[in-house]
Amino acid sequence: MTGTVLITGATSGIGAAAARRFAGAGYRVVATGRRRERLDALAAELGAEKVHAIPLDMRDEAAILAAIASLPAAFKDVDILLNNAGLAKGMETAQEADLANWREMVETNVLGLVTITRALLPTLIARKGAIINLSSIAGTYPYRFGNVYGGTKAFVTQFSLNLRCDLHGTGVRVTSIEPGMVETEFTVVRTGGDQAASDALYANMDPMTAEDIAETIFWVASQPKHLNLNRIEIMPVNQSFAGFAIARN
Ligand code: NDP
Ligand code: 8X3
Numbered sequence: 001m002t003g004t005v006l007i008t009g010a011t012s013g014i015g016a017a018a019a020r021r022f023a024g025a026g027y028r029v030v031a032t033g034r035r036r037e038r039l040d041a042l043a044a045e046l047g048a049e050k051v052h053a054i055p056l057d058m059r060d061e062a063a064i065l066a067a068i069a070s071l072p073a074a075f076k077d078v079d080i081l082l083n084n085a086g087l088a089k090g091m092e093t094a095q096e097a098d099l100a101n102w103r104e105m106v107e108t109n110v111l112g113l114v115t116i117t118r119a120l121l122p123t124l125i126a127r128k129g130a131i132i133n134l135s136s137i138a139g140t141y142p143y144r145f146g147n148v149y150g151g152t153k154a155f156v157t158q159f160s161l162n163l164r165c166d167l168h169g170t171g172v173r174v175t176s177i178e179p180g181m182v183e184t185e186f187t188v189v190r191t192g193g194d195q196a197a198s199d200a201l202y203a204n205m206d207p208m209t210a211e212d213i214a215e216t217i218f219w220v221a222s223q224p225k226h227l228n229l230n231r232i233e234i235m236p237v238n239q240s241f242a243g244f245a246i247a248r249n
Contacts (some may be wrong), residue, residue: 003127005221006030006078008058008116009085011038013184014134017214018082023050025218030075032056032067033085058085058112059104068119079129080221081120083113083156086134088149088190102148109152114159121172128171128225132217133160135176137233141241149190153178157231164230173228175220180235183207205238 005022009015011033019029023046031039032054039053052075054067071078086109089101117131124131138146139153160176167174187198213234220229 002026003079003129004028004030004075004077005080005082006032006116006120007082007084008032008056008112010042011035013186013210014179014182014213014217015082015084016042017210018084018217019051020046021211021214021218022080022221023047027080028052028075030054030071030078032058058116059107061111061115064112064115065119068116076123077127078120078123079127081117081124081129081131082217083117083131083133085112086152088138088186089192091145091191093145094147097147105148105152109149110155113156117163124172125167125170130173130175130221131160131163132175132177132220133157135160135178137178137180137235139178140233143242144245161230164228171225173225175229176231177213177217177220178231178233179208179213180239181205181207182210182213184210206236207239208234208236 002025005027007015007019007029010019010031015033019031019042023029028050029046030052031042033039034055034057036055039055043051043053052072056063056067058064087105089104090097113133123129133156135156136153138150139157142150157176157178160174163174181202183202187201188195191197216232216234220232223229
């Protein structure tokens, strides 16, 4: 099957890899993100007839609604919404964290995601389409410094499951994808631009790649229409679980 996929955060990492995977399989791609030059490069690479690029900040509700309302005819019949845009900001404990970082994560990972989802639901219902949301293992397993980032991803997972309830009988499929460590720009962004910290985190542990997750997303989207993958948790072999922390008197 092919159709049209709208990918938020297609300028980097998992979103960019998914754009290439879907376009390579014949899908039309609506690609969004803030970095216009990267969107232009993606459209040039994949072909302007296949990619409609929309510079868009997911924190801007009015811009999201305007973008969805003004999709050109060739790209307006969205079959798949890939809610991928998101970020972690900060590597501090809650008691040391910067409130502006918390606000940016909530506005992007939660408010932006629900806004674009709500705007596209009529189309997705009409087309019996699919919603694929990028959650994270950070939404299930607590870890130090995960505070608000993990909270936003727990929201994404639960919102995905609740969407399944509300969309019951419509034929719309909803999946929460919950990866562990994927080497993208994620940690550079999280650390405020510290490439060395990112390189150290992923060193000698064979992290997942953006292409690994794009392949999983494409597989989810390619399942027969009567199947719904509710949740997929996926990690590198070299990442597993830690124990409980104990503070002693
Ligand atoms: P990247 O940093 O490589 O990509 C993030 C994407 O999100 C970029 O395209 C960026 O575009 C976009 N984005 C961020 N903020 C905004 C905003 N305000 N408005 C519009 N777009 C925005 O990271 P990943 O590819 O790794 O992350 C993709 C998703 O996967 C995220 O939701 C992340 O939480 C999730 N994830 C990542 C994991 C990892 O280990 N890497 C693991 C589990 C989940 P631009 O800056 O151009 O706006
Ligand atoms: C990011 C995954 O393991 O880096 O969502 O927290 S992890």
